[in-house]
Amino acid sequence: MSHPIEPLRSLDDLRARLRALPGPDEACRAAAAAREPTLTKPLRSLGRLEPLAHWIAGWQGRHPPTLNTPRAHVFAGNHGVALEGVSAYPPEVTVQMVANFRRGGAGINQLCKAFNIALEVTELDLDRPTQPFDKTAAMTEEEVVAALNAGLCEPLEGVDCLCLGEMGIGNTTSAAALSMALYGGVAEDWTGPGSGIAGSALETKIRVVRDGVALHAPMATDGLDLLRRLGGRELAAMAGGIVAARLSRVPVILDGFILCAAAACLKAVAPDALDHCVLGHVSREPGHQALVARMGLEPLLRMDMALGEASGAALAVPMLRAACFCHAGMATFAEAGVSDRV
Template identity: 55%
Template sequence: MRSFDHAAAEAARARQNSLTKPEGSLGRLEDMVVFLAGWQGRARPRLDRVQAVIFAGNHGVVAQAVNPFPQSVTAQMVQNFRTGGAAINQICKVAWADLDVVPLELDRPTRDFTRECAMTAQEVQEAMHRGAEAVSADSDLILLGEMGIGNSTVAAALAASVYGGGPDDWVGPGTGAQGDMMSRKRQAVADGLARHQPGNGADTLAAFGGREQAAICGAILRARELGIPVILDGFICCAAAAVLTRDDPDALAHCLLGHESAEPGHQRLVAALAMTPILSLDMRLGEGSGAAMALMILRGALSCHNGMATFAEAGIG
């Protein structure tokens, strides 16, 4: 696994301090550039190739009637991504990100975690491998997102398993659950937590699923191997990423948090991860949309870093 390049980061910080502005006056924008410098190993980071990856999966827990939409919507949305009709397509266009969509056995949902493990150990490894394969080695930055009917229930179970607490702490409306459906959603998470007590990351993914969450974990690990920084999306993406911290508390050191979702459990998850979101816009769409919006902030920060004159160059001072 690659480690943070402190020399490149220090060189980036020195450049920031020499630019025609008061030191630190660009606030967190400066910190973001230094973060990119350290993980890319360049005093002047670049975002020439940014890859947005959406992983899609289906979930057996929908048998508990926890979602207002049928499972067929997952495949329909995958097609919408591929034909350019979704929100993430529009954001990626203006943010200059290449979008890849990776469906994961949509015709074979994971099993219902209230009754048995969602996946076998082999299925977890296969999904993680698909996630790792999706990462292009020539990318300067990876954005991660997901799609899957029922996966906010999975995310709540993953977060509760990793950080403790019960359904009331983590379960939210997702794509619009309310009333009796919210009660069933909380009960499904409670039943899953009572049935499964995994002790490590792979067992956690096997217990609760889903394939897209395992693929996100595989992509994060592969990006770390390659020294590519990552922007995480909202609640579901972060709940998947959090699983990696069961085995390595430093597993997400190369990751930025794109935004704080309006999904109630995400605020608690952000605090548990001790990460500061780039944006807070009350978004809760998923599909990498918050990560892609955050990319535009990074592009602005990097443009200042690489394009501004130093005091010496401008003849000031």
């Protein structure tokens, strides 16, 4: 039985925990690797499903691995830069979409129904947007720690896979700024249409990203400080959720640009922080494609999506479930009376 995770007291507290993250259960991963060649199929004939099953076993700490109780968790936050015209939608859409999630009317609701995924939705101070990061830091340390704890302290008892996602008008602007601050380049490299902007609105978004990075990158101490300065509450909560899953032995499926930008802030502090994560998909947002390449992540799916809401992660759940079923359920050559390779 897992124990509740102690809330963070500060960013230094998180830095210390990131330096002491648990690794996979090597015995379970080895057991999966040993079983694989005995199954009634040619070697490597199931492609990426085979190492995926080994990976799940190691991070769940059990063999055979199972995937029966996945959860999707969507965090919602509002951004001060949304008032500067960086999105095709007004800031109040964040609140309206949270209501839509709760009524069951959003895309993620349908994907969760289709694949039997439990769904949680958490809104984070929607009546109190972050500060506009092109003018000042988005959050104080107290605010970012509170948002991190919203994800870190989520109970994961009985959950065997976690899909994280977000809702927040303006948050692709934040993701672009974080990506640029972490990996360099110019604002145009990372800033894309997001919810569908073009022309002067896209130019405004590029300016906000450029100005924000120019203001904060020279002063930032590490990825967590960048998350405070350029991020949003939902980004911080998802970062906390990634750490919670690691401490609870729950594999994570990463979603799109915003989540990966938050995850990159953890990776910048601890290079192994995302070893328990797999990338569900790569979106059509240009910044996401550039970011996952820099992070060394290979997507399970390429579906030309750009919705957020954990939708790409949820769509990848059947692939992980298939990996578990094939690994655990296929007969061995001996059990099936089938001649093995000569």
